Amino acid sequence: MTTPQSHPLDLLIKKLETHAPLGKEEHAILCDLPFKVRDVDAGAHLVREGDKPERCAVLVEGYAYRQKTTGDGARQILSIHIPGEAVDFQNMFLAEADHNVQMLTRGVVAEIPRQALIDLTMSNRVIGEAILVTTLVEASIFREWTLNIGRRNARERIAHLLCEFAVRLELQDLGPNVEFELPITQEQLADATGLTPVHVNRVLKSLQAEGVLERNRRTVRFPEWQRMRDIGDFSMRYLHVRETPTFAAIS
């Protein structure tokens, strides 16, 4: 329910270290950043299209998603974020946000003043590079999503998204990758995969019927990780993990 972490930004550090090495010194500097902790409801906006960013929210608890809509209101979810992820790296250096970020669940965020984070990025090379690399990895994930939506069928898309989510949770020590909480409605899953909710429902049902997916309320389980991975055509390369961990489940 609550993280066992002692400092709200510990998970951010963990996240940055997935992609770039940090020393004790950098840990201390990051922990010294000014921030304000805030509870947020499900659906609350962390960033709104057109906003001039003033602060950078880091997820401490709960999940968030990035979203934008077409002129006639169709919504596309662009990414899903888990605790430890800084939701504003994509906007912080731009004059105004080009998309929205909303909470998927109730949660807690730590808000860091934008300027403090910019100053730190510019003054400390190690941290600056870690933030830059993390941002570039996000861009890599955007590209994989484009491939996913553009060139995979519904079944593959959904399997791929689930695999990515599972692996990212495990990388953040938020649970084993074969069983996790997926606090997302089928409508949101549809918006993330470029499908309709009805079709998402049918695909999920058929994955269950095949025995490669189990669902119980919001809990998802993969009885056979390898098979799920194959269905989703999932490979970790695009996540750019520095040292591939020794997941039982990841070959």
Place this chain on the structure above:
Amino acid sequence: MTTPQSHPLDLLIKKLETHAPLGKEEHAILCDLPFKVRDVDAGAHLVREGDKPERCAVLVEGYAYRQKTTGDGARQILSIHIPGEAVDFQNMFLAEADHNVQMLTRGVVAEIPRQALIDLTMSNRVIGEAILVTTLVEASIFREWTLNIGRRNARERIAHLLCEFAVRLELQDLGPNVEFELPITQEQLADATGLTPVHVNRVLKSLQAEGVLERNRRTVRFPEWQRMRDIGDFSMRYLHVRETPTFAAIS
């Protein structure tokens, strides 16, 4: 046919200045970067998935595209690049490339050693920020493409892509946005929009039949920019242009 620019990197400077201001001093520093000019054939790889980047190619002449494929060979084009764009900002700070970049046409690239560019990025704040911002704008374009492919129909997708291309060319002074060279096959257009070549062909035909698109060999013309823009649900916000230019055609 050839650019009237005197220095191969002039167009890169123009590109960076679209998103961040640079002074005379920075111009000079950028022009002093070491680089090697090279002719490249259509289809030549500039980056290959798995590569450890050693240099950063800047397009001087010709077009390029970014691409990755699914396990069973379906290809998705992730972005298209025009002269002045640095094709490797997305990879330069990562250990290995997660996608491919290929020439769309025959062309000329200026290759800058990776380390020189990294050193410059880290040592000069103004240029570092310009490169960072330009990279973030690329990420914004990836997001818009995800929306395009995930939530727009074939006709809208194609119109949107054409509008984006037109505007980016005009921003780089490479031609008026209502008439330009589109050196891309219908198969590539399909790979960029998540469609099949056959369907792309039919949509193009129908846009022509409606009179909103004219094609003559590789030249494309929009008789009514505003109508094309509406069809593609196109807005410039996601391109993050610093000062919106006074295009005749852009309201």
Place this chain on the structure above:
DNA sequence: CGTACGTTTGATCTTTCTCAATAATGGTGG
């Protein structure tokens, strides 16, 4: 002037969407 590549067209098939109705589920006030 033939070969390879790209475009165009027709016919048919499939995936996914749409519309509509019903069933669960979760949270809320009494």
Place this chain on the structure above:
DNA sequence: CCACCATTATTGAGAAAGATCAAACGTACG
């Protein structure tokens, strides 16, 4: 604790966008 309401999930039937298959037609270039 229970009844009620709003969301969310599920299912069916039919429609449509886009895919697939196959063939013919152009065109650029060696």
